[in-house]
Amino acid sequence: VKKVLFETHHLYYWPNFVPIVEELKNRGGYTVHASMPRRSSDVQQTILSQACSELDVVFVAADSEPDRIEKIIREAYDVVMVGNVGQLKQIVLPDALAVMVYHGIGLKQSYYRDIDDRINIRAVESMERLHELKEQGHTNLVLTGFTKLDKLYTISENEPEQLKQKLNLNRNKKTILYAPSFYPTSIEKLCPQLSVLSADYNIVIKLHGFSWEQKRYRYQSGLCSELAEKHDSIQLLPNETFDILPYYKIADVLISDISSTMFEFLPLNRPIIQAECFSLRLKHRIFRRRFWRKLDVERMQNVDFAYKIVDPADVIGRVQFALEYPDEMESLRQTAHNQYLYKPDGMASARVVDAIEENLK
Template sequence: MKILFEHQHLYYLPQFEPVIIELKDRGVRNIFFSLSLSVPTIEKEIFKKEAARLEIEIIQANFEPQRRRIIKELNFDIIFIGNKSSLTDIKGKNSFVVMLYHGIGLKSSYYTDLNQNIDLICVESKERQIALREKKYNAIFTGFPKLDFKLKNEKKINDPFLLYAPTFFPSSLEKTIPLFSKLIDYNFIIKLHHFFWTKPKYILLKNKLEKEVQSFSNISISPFREYNIMNLFSQSMLLISDFSSTIFEYLIMDKPIIQTRYYTSRMKYKIFPSLLKKRIDEDRLNQIDFVFNCSEARELKRVIRKAIKNPQLHHKKRMEASDKFLGKIDYGCSKRILDAISDSGIIIGA
């Protein structure tokens, strides 16, 4: 049996890694990685180091079409994906394709970025399973494998901080940058979305942030190599984010979450606001009732004070939201995923 974990980006790996560990525990050895060759060198280098750490061979190629052709010719028994973009080109005649979403956030694409070449979609909640089955996809509620890793590898230090994790779009970052000079009473770690390091149009804003905070001893920016945000959860006092799936993932901590509803829009969305509505899952957004809301940048300091002073506020709502949006948190998600594949007629390890 040959199994491939297809990465469009490095940040898919935290979702895949617990499944890889479970496969190895079951005696599976022919596991391979592949990464889109369209990503920048900085991403390829870290991916190579991570593959070496996990002792997994990377499919080699000189250019992207060749990479996809090689994968298709290898006709993998199982292919794990986090996005459908390369699927048509890499799925072999006998390949069984499993979708593991890399996030659980607020994008409408969670319901549209799919096709019938996907044999099984493993989802984090019953709500998502029902929605996808209504669209005639073979979805099964397994939980979120990324959380298996978090629970087993929790680290703690003595200097808690505020974790600020803006997404790339719609993002609160540009409007938040000028506020840091007024927030010197708090220690921050800023965990930027992957694209702030790899996409030219977002790198400009990252550079602006770095310039702004370089003289502040209370603020540090998590380096690109620290790509798994979950390693920062247990050390933090609270989370500040906007439209990132981190808002849901952080529920496992039962700590305060501040959602910044302010953001910088792009010109096309200012002209055609309906396009932004199509991008965002409005129904899920409206279900977020477990956060401290911050609708204006100027209110952020006040909301931070309130959240720190009242950490148990929204506790009940956070617990309810965890059950609803994260499903089972019991170390067993990766096992359920492999069992679901076996139940589909694909015997793991055969």
Template sequence: MEEKDRKIKVLFKIGFLYHKTAFEPLIKIFEKDNQYDVYLSCKEEKAKFLGIFLRSLEGQILKRFNDEGHQVTTSERGFDVVFAGDTVTNHKELGKTVLCFVNHGSGIKNIMYRNLMSDRKTKYNIFVEGPYREKKLKEKKCLGVSKVYTVGMPKLDPLFKSKRFNRKDILSSLHLDCNKKTVLYAPTYKPTSILDLKDTLFEYTGDYNLIIKLHPYSWYGRYAPHSHHKIFEQRVVRYNHAAIVPKDEHSILPYLFVSDTMITEASSTMFEFLATGKTGIIYNLDYERLKHSDGTPLLDEDNRCFMADAFVHFSEPDKVGTAIAEALSSNPNREKQKDEM
């Protein structure tokens, strides 16, 4: 085959299964284009076995991708272009390639900047959601030889470019009331509000539907304890108005679509919910006490004041009901702030 007829080999290095949602619109575009030969890999996903041993899930995940109609690979070398949802630890093993970084979820944590700072000699083409992220990357002086491009958030394309979501169908699948307003609770795994809100969240949402969408790490016991999901599995059976999204459902998009407001503390979902135009709620954390093991801040922004004029904030767990009511009320000044952000 002549070089000019050779297809461009593209790898979507999924890393962890939940990263795939961020790539799906891109995967669809590239797979439809005959210029490209597209493959998916997933090497990092592991789960604890017997509470001690880490077991690779690569084989079963690649089978799942293959069943969905994708080409899969266990080798990540020899591709012209590699898309990653996080910084990579094996960039030399990838060989000579164009390395594209589309973050799986850009929030207010420091982790992305820390990872890039320690890998400044690797050239990434970093695609970000907007001027805020581009400014942050430059302020942190963590780019090294990498380049930044503002392109929006491909992950959210299905919310605005398709009619794939149906409110009644989604709520009915969770056995929830289609006539009620819906509250989405989407905490991150660290730092988390789970222990603070585990009881009042149910007590003060009886007039609404409550959907709980946990971070995948809160299910697998690797970076967060299994108690995270057990807390809610034990409680949803006692409250008819509440449902927990199953652990194998990684996409948050259907629940962003059906929810009238969303509660989080430091999850990247706050940016995604902002894009919907609806008002979210942020549970305030003790910013000064949240540190990495080396003493650097866990969060890049103080969540007590971040988006303060656009989203509702609260600090006391028993004020969650008041926060929900406020988020669902009309506030012209808040609408203006959301539009500006």
């Protein structure tokens, strides 16, 4: 029996790992554990440990970070799965297999920078990214697809209906899913517009975990909470709802900014609006080049499958148009799907486990 640890640096990495956990359990011959770095707040840890118990996964916790690392080393895992480099070096033994399933596929440069030679296998979500990483000299790559999306193909037919009832959505209105990033973000600029849109549409807001958990971004969940309290047709998903996938199924249109959600939504082939109206920190307003260095500008410019807005007020007309003509960008979205995501077959996690088993031989 091989021992596998899912080192979940942040709660929002877990949806990428769940399909792999399930694949390992289906195959048998694996003991699966999960852990999370010890932080001053227990909120993320409590939510993750609950999610682990639902999947019958042992959650490894300790009173301090050094104790947690010591515990992990004592367990001597055969495979350590990570979503970023994080604590990797400290927790992976020399003989263990280190596997990276990167946590996001959005528009940030960290995708290319958050990397380490100790990683034996890096799962890659698209042929295009595989070529880019190969050109940069990486040799530990396996083309798998994006594991998080596997679940899209197993969501039962009645689950979207149940979600609509649970959220008390108006059956006669179309539904907007708003899924912004935490930084740079469109939240401040778009919140007033969401108020206006709520008269004619259901709006479901799914925030990034950091908008709840990190002090400098917590004002974002505050803004959206106020909005949801004022308007019956605006539903803010709580931090405990860390998996956005089921909500893609109930959305007629997605609004985002630089988040991975724009790419994750492509399999549904429904309209996407990209808000390029960001609120920047003072240093990035002054030193704009520093800000742009954080982003994958080329990838951002290549996004041709979404309606782009720079003026927040334009979102209202864009939503109306997109919902009236949902097929207008259909072929562009299909092309983008083939470009940014490998094989829409729900088998990405199976390909990850195949690569692990190949390396464990």
